[in-house]
Amino acid sequence: xxxxxxxxxxSVIQSAIDIKRWQQQPPSAVEARPARCPACGAASCxxxxxxxxxxxxxxxxxxxxxxxxxxxxxxxxxxxxxxRCLSCxxxxxxxxxxxxxxxxxxAAAIGFALALWGLxxxxxxxxRRRVGPAKILGDSAVTGWATLRRWARDVAQRRLFAEAPGxxxxxxxxxSAASAATALVASADPTTRALPIxxxxxxxxAHAA
Ligand SMILES: [Zn+2]
Numbered sequence: 001x002x003x004x005x006x007x008x009x010x011s012v013i014q015s016a017i018d019i020k021r022w023q024q025q026p027p028s029a030v031e032a033r034p035a036r037c038p039a040c041g042a043a044s045c046x047x048x049x050x051x052x053x054x055x056x057x058x059x060x061x062x063x064x065x066x067x068x069x070x071x072x073x074x075x076x077x078x079x080x081x082x083x084r085c086l087s088c089x090x091x092x093x094x095x096x097x098x099x100x101x102x103x104x105x106x107a108a109a110i111g112f113a114l115a116l117w118g119l120x121x122x123x124x125x126x127x128r129r130r131v132g133p134a135k136i137l138g139d140s141a142v143t144g145w146a147t148l149r150r151w152a153r154d155v156a157q158r159r160l161f162a163e164a165p166g167x168x169x170x171x172x173x174x175x176s177a178a179s180a181a182t183a184l185v186a187s188a189d190p191t192t193r194a195l196p197i198x199x200x201x202x203x204x205x206a207h208a209a
Pocket of ligand 1: 037038039040041042085086087088089090
């Protein structure tokens with residue numbers, strides 16, 4: 001159950017295994033092997049044939065952001081698995097679900113930030129305090145946060161959470177954040193309805209690609 005994630009132009013594939021489970025028990029090369037090569041479509045283990053997607057080492061990948069709404073933002077490291085396709089030569093990186101192709105922050109952290117800013121109307125500085133690891137940001141006082149505006153811009157330009165429906169007139173960045181966060185909240189499990197809206201955005205984002 002692996003989803004190809006080729007939108008960024010690089011072959012990063014999200015596993016079905018989430019970050020927490022991946023950390024507790026890193027999957028073996030066999031367990032994390034994608035069913036097929038996202039570049040050429042070759043089956044990784046053709047019936048009765050030799051393996052086409054060969055284990056190609058491991059790679060440490062940092063993931064930034066809070067583990068849950070009540071946690072302090074942190075930097076964790078996960079061991080991603082690399083594969084090489086013997087059919088087309090592509091090198092693939094398999095990461096836990098919730099780790100996004102080119103982004104250091106987890107999908108959950110970005111969803112949380114968009115919801116805090118767009119829906120809970122927190123200031124950018126407050127969002128930064130709750131989402132950005134201190135070790136990365138330093139202690140400097142800030143009034144804005146460029147990363148947050150970039151996420152909102154990426155949402156508006158459909159480079160992030162592209163499954164979320166976007167409003168047709170060009171909105172403000174904060175409206176973009178709000179609309180993406182609303183879509184993430186809507187995709188969270190209905191049993192989470194009693195939770196604060198930004199907590200539900202985290203849960204929805206954890207499943208988004
Ligand atoms: Zn291939």
